[in-house]
Amino acid sequence: MRRGAPTRRPVSAQPAGKGEQNPSVRAWVRILAVQKSALAAIRDDLEHEMTLPRFDLLSNLVREDGQTLASLSRSMLVTAGNITGLVDRAARDGLVERRADPNDRRAWRVHLTPKGQLAFQRAERRHAARVSKLFSSLSGSELSSLVRMLDKVRQTIRGPELSAVRGPRGEARRTPERGTGRRRARAKSEEDT
Numbered sequence: 001m002r003r004g005a006p007t008r009r010p011v012s013a014q015p016a017g018k019g020e021q022n023p024s025v026r027a028w029v030r031i032l033a034v035q036k037s038a039l040a041a042i043r044d045d046l047e048h049e050m051t052l053p054r055f056d057l058l059s060n061l062v063r064e065d066g067q068t069l070a071s072l073s074r075s076m077l078v079t080a081g082n083i084t085g086l087v088d089r090a091a092r093d094g095l096v097e098r099r100a101d102p103n104d105r106r107a108w109r110v111h112l113t114p115k116g117q118l119a120f121q122r123a124e125r126r127h128a129a130r131v132s133k134l135f136s137s138l139s140g141s142e143l144s145s146l147v148r149m150l151d152k153v154r155q156t157i158r159g160p161e162l163s164a165v166r167g168p169r170g171e172a173r174r175t176p177e178r179g180t181g182r183r184r185a186r187a188k189s190e191e192d193t
Helices: 023-046 052-063 069-076 080-092 114-134 140-158 160-165 181-192
Strands: 096-101 104-112
Touching: 023 052, 023 114, 052 069, 052 080, 052 096, 052 104, 052 114, 069 080, 069 104, 080 096, 104 114
Parallel strands: none
Antiparallel strands: 096 104
């Protein structure tokens, strides 16, 4: 556990409130608890080499090199200011570089450097080993069942009854009821095209 990190009792040790008597709420709370513990374990394991946000940045660039800051911001679900700082620090460390977009003089594209590719490959091996260890108590068929069940929940989330929490391009939105007028106008103009 990281120094200074708050400690919590396991979910099962907490007294059940009225909402936790509902099986769906219990499942949701359990998913959150597992996700939090797994992220902490992965973060602790990776931070010898890089932070989790940097790993996410490099991972996005491995999947699709040469993205704009805006596309990275959308795919990583972070603000433009956060992605700018993250890219600035990675560029300072020689892991990525910015190149002018040949089709748009106003835009810059972010590319992995050979040093960034090597750093990601090392971190990815550690990450894969840690994730395998996290799921080691499950058999192959149990893992397959878990993936199927989570895919089913994901399809429900993407369904029309929950579409209000999705953006105009299908991306997750943190607070669908809020937003600047500029965002609403941009979303409206994108819907019209």
